[in-house]
Amino acid sequence: MFKELRNNFILTNMVITTIILGVSFGTIFAVTAISNTNNPPKELPNRPNISSEWREAMIEEIENDRQVRIERLGITLVLVAIMTELLVFITSYYMAENSIRPVKDAYNKQKEFIANASHELKTPIAVARANFEALGTTEQPWTNNVDSELDRAAKLVNDLLVLARTDGRTEKSAKKEVDIAKLLKKREQLIVARLGDKKIRMDLPEKANAKIAESDFAQIVDILLDNAVKYSKTKIEVFLVDGVLTVKNDGKTIPAEKLTKVFDRFYQTDKTAEGSGLGLAIAKAVAERNGWKIRAESDKKTTSFILEF
Numbered sequence: 001m002f003k004e005l006r007n008n009f010i011l012t013n014m015v016i017t018t019i020i021l022g023v024s025f026g027t028i029f030a031v032t033a034i035s036n037t038n039n040p041p042k043e044l045p046n047r048p049n050i051s052s053e054w055r056e057a058m059i060e061e062i063e064n065d066r067q068v069r070i071e072r073l074g075i076t077l078v079l080v081a082i083m084t085e086l087l088v089f090i091t092s093y094y095m096a097e098n099s100i101r102p103v104k105d106a107y108n109k110q111k112e113f114i115a116n117a118s119h120e121l122k123t124p125i126a127v128a129r130a131n132f133e134a135l136g137t138t139e140q141p142w143t144n145n146v147d148s149e150l151d152r153a154a155k156l157v158n159d160l161l162v163l164a165r166t167d168g169r170t171e172k173s174a175k176k177e178v179d180i181a182k183l184l185k186k187r188e189q190l191i192v193a194r195l196g197d198k199k200i201r202m203d204l205p206e207k208a209n210a211k212i213a214e215s216d217f218a219q220i221v222d223i224l225l226d227n228a229v230k231y232s233k234t235k236i237e238v239f240l241v242d243g244v245l246t247v248k249n250d251g252k253t254i255p256a257e258k259l260t261k262v263f264d265r266f267y268q269t270d271k272t273a274e275g276s277g278l279g280l281a282i283a284k285a286v287a288e289r290n291g292w293k294i295r296a297e298s299d300k301k302t303t304s305f306i307l308e309f
Helices: 002-038 052-134 141-166 180-195 214-231 279-289
Strands: 176-179 199-203 209-212 235-241 244-249 293-298 303-308
Touching: 002 052, 176 180, 176 214, 180 199, 180 209, 180 214, 180 235, 209 214, 214 235, 214 244, 214 279, 214 303, 279 293
Parallel strands: 199 235
Antiparallel strands: 176 209, 235 244, 244 303, 293 303
């Protein structure tokens, strides 16, 4: 992320410098060349002791001298432009590094804090759950509330840990040959119990082999299916065509200006819905780590999440 930010900063400076140098030096060269073309060397005075052959030779020599000066001007301008571009590149590189360093340090500290805090929270939550279960089960409403809130806290902590571990990770997971269609059918079985009256339809080929990081792909699929179950009204549709997975639901549509924000951390289009708003952020982080692309599309009736792998 920071490397990309630094490269964009350098590229922007280089493009601006190239345009300025190109326009400035190009104008200087063009004006000089045109000026010399429109002002040919004057004829030498017609003297009796000067032969016409000598006069023509002198005029040609003057003309050649002008051409040489124009060529030298062009070479000089090119060399100055190259040296300027090199200087701008070096300056931009160090400026970008110095500008990004404080942001990078703050980001790393935040990432470390989230990881440490999440790790520390796992223990008291586990202890609380163990003690709660040791009390025995009752049908009182407050015990159900405690149980559900412990589940919610545990999931939030786990999501924070996953996100912290994924951030800044550049190494890719090991890839192997996987039947995507078979994997999707297996992930479908895991959410059937949560569907209730909702229907799910999977339009899959008989077999769809691909070399991917299976655990990462399954994680993204689980997040997209979980999201679809939460927000759909009556049905969920899953399509797999030529390395593109689409998970569609008929829930509330998302305004165009918010389609990219849904992948931000803690962002929720529906504040009343359950969840922490971290699922899609994790899906995006995992997808980018593998070089995959994920995006959201929404029309008047449906919302789709599309993964290109």
